[in-house]
Amino acid sequence: MSSAATFAARLRWWRTHRGWSQLSLAHRAEVSQRHISFLELGRTQPSREMVLRLAAVLEVPLRQQNALLHAAGFAPMWRESGLAESALSIVDRALDHVLRQHEPYPALVVDRQWNVLRENRASRQLTSFLNGTPERAPDPAAPVNLADVLLGPHLLRPLIVNWLDVAHALVQIVHADALSDGSEETAALLARLLRYPDVPKLADIPRLEQPREPILTIEFRKDSIAFKLFTVIATLGTPQDITAQEIRIESFFPADSNTARLLEGWAAEG
Known part of the structure; x- marks a missing residue:
């Protein structure tokens, strides 16, 4: 997945990567399928809380959660520290x-x-x-x-x-x-x-x-x-x-x- 991918593309990639339908993701995230569809089409912009909710449901690792947040226009949430820090x-x-x-x-x-x-x-x-x-x-x-x-x-x-x-x-x-x-x-x-x-x-x-x-x-x-x-x-x-x-x-x-x-x-x- 390109580092320049949009949030919509990243969300769609993670959902298909997990082998889920839009309905399945919507059910797990407790939102409507219509909302998931609009997010994947780029017709709706997610809130920061929605990005994190979807990332948690999809079990997206922390590094890739930061990428999702960045693609949606938000600052990263998770820090990457050195073991010596x-x-x-x-x-x-x-x-x-x-x-x-x-x-x-x-x-x-x-x-x-x-x-x-x-x-x-x-x-x-x-x-x-x-x-x-x-x-x-x-x-x-x-x-x-x-x-x-x-x-x-x-x-x-x-x-x-x-x-x-x-x-x-x-x-x-x-x-x-x-x-x-x-x-x-x-x-x-x-x-x-x-x-x-x-x-x-x-x-x-x-x-x-x-x-x-x-x-x-x-x-x-x-x-x-x-x-x-x-x-x-x-x-x-x-x-x-x-x-x-x-x-x-x-x-x-x-x-x-x-x-x-x-x-x-x-x-x-x-």
């Missing part, structure tokens, strides 16, 4: 606390497009082992993209035993993100991932060659060392800042006792 100091401390408490298991913070913003010591140790490089903290000026690292042909992909299953799951997650946030950035990320060699398409059916585990694990093997991890992804509840809404914490857990011993051993050595 005082406005997000409690969030910043909470993220550091979560990362520390997850030791000796890896955990990292990523943004909406899977760029790594920060990680704990265990995550840096894991990355150093897999890449064969010294430990280093994430560079905010040039963040590493976790999705590219997992699906690109020359990084971690050769070390992932069940790469096809992992790739299929990650493509589905990014596709769901693109449907949810409607942003050009997430759509571009999805398109980039699908261009990588052998990345499964959305319509591809996962292999069913053996009974499925209750949760997908990532199985790594480097030289003679093999280990299995699964992830828990958390978001902040009730965010009222764009940055706070878009960040995620991805925590890795050992999927077997051998992996737990390996990670705990690295922590003891470090």
Whole structure:
């Protein structure tokens, strides 16, 4: 959707993006279908309150809510703060606390497009082992993209035993993100991932060659060392800042006792 799109075009795009009829949206927003029709035709200009009501009903993310407000001639409502700013100091401390408490298991913070913003010591140790490089903290000026690292042909992909299953799951997650946030950035990320060699398409059916585990694990093997991890992804509840809404914490857990011993051993050595 063009950044110059009118409010009418944006409203129509979000409604069709959600797969709703005008009547369905009108019912959810408790307005008449005629009013929705006039808004989408540009024959009626919305109030600020109506923009926010429709955005809430359509579950439009905060960043795109600001775009809707701007297109309707109103000032943005939602602030986008840096994690280092005082406005997000409690969030910043909470993220550091979560990362520390997850030791000796890896955990990292990523943004909406899977760029790594920060990680704990265990995550840096894991990355150093897999890449064969010294430990280093994430560079905010040039963040590493976790999705590219997992699906690109020359990084971690050769070390992932069940790469096809992992790739299929990650493509589905990014596709769901693109449907949810409607942003050009997430759509571009999805398109980039699908261009990588052998990345499964959305319509591809996962292999069913053996009974499925209750949760997908990532199985790594480097030289003679093999280990299995699964992830828990958390978001902040009730965010009222764009940055706070878009960040995620991805925590890795050992999927077997051998992996737990390996990670705990690295922590003891470090």
